[in-house]
Amino acid sequence: MIEAVRGDITEQVVDAIVNAANSSLLGGGGVDAAIHRAGGPEILAECRLLGGCATGDAKPTTAGRLPARQVIHTVGPVWRGGKAAEAELLASCHRRAIEVAAELGCTSIAFPAISTGVYGYPVDLAAPVAVAAVRGAHRPPVELIRFVLFSQSHLDAFERALAEAK
Numbered sequence: 001m002i003e004a005v006r007g008d009i010t011e012q013v014v015d016a017i018v019n020a021a022n023s024s025l026l027g028g029g030g031v032d033a034a035i036h037r038a039g040g041p042e043i044l045a046e047c048r049l050l051g052g053c054a055t056g057d058a059k060p061t062t063a064g065r066l067p068a069r070q071v072i073h074t075v076g077p078v079w080r081g082g083k084a085a086e087a088e089l090l091a092s093c094h095r096r097a098i099e100v101a102a103e104l105g106c107t108s109i110a111f112p113a114i115s116t117g118v119y120g121y122p123v124d125l126a127a128p129v130a131v132a133a134v135r136g137a138h139r140p141p142v143e144l145i146r147f148v149l150f151s152q153s154h155l156d157a158f159e160r161a162l163a164e165a166k
């Protein structure tokens, strides 16, 4: 099942939440800052041991004080106009996060709108890529994939992408 809701990803009661991090994995702004703030310092301590993360890849930590069990840190592409493999890299973030979640035995995973904040990926272009990638990445035991959008305009874009993918 794939769904989109408006909300704060740090409050999601799912097995894994995905962080839109940068390649250092050492924190930043946006959803990354919100996750570290709500989850506490354990997450950063684990991140320090991971040696960073390439764009399009994903690496897990535990989730500290968050209701989720795992945080899966992924690094989305910076938007450079659309001709720098942004869509491929954004799709890869979603596929890799689901693979990592499945390896950890997670049944539910929540994604933010990766790359659509500081990294500047237009949400109307990112949403169909994200939806197609998660649809193509179905893998047990992951059963529930939830997009958690911070603004109504982002929720609208994801709802449109979900309706068009049906």
Ligand code: AR6
Pocket: 007, 008, 009, 010, 020, 021, 022, 027, 028, 029, 030, 031, 032, 033, 034, 076, 112, 113, 114, 115, 116, 117, 118, 119, 120, 121, 148, 149, 150, 151, 154
């Ligand atoms: N819950 C759900 N979505 C959120 C939350 C939240 N609590 N907070 C923000 N968003 P961004 P990026 C939305 O900038 O574009 C960081 O500094 C936000 O409205 O967090 O992938 C990293 O360290 C937007 O739609 O991530 C990197 O340096 C979406 O999350 C860089 O930003 C993603 O926005 C990554 O940039």
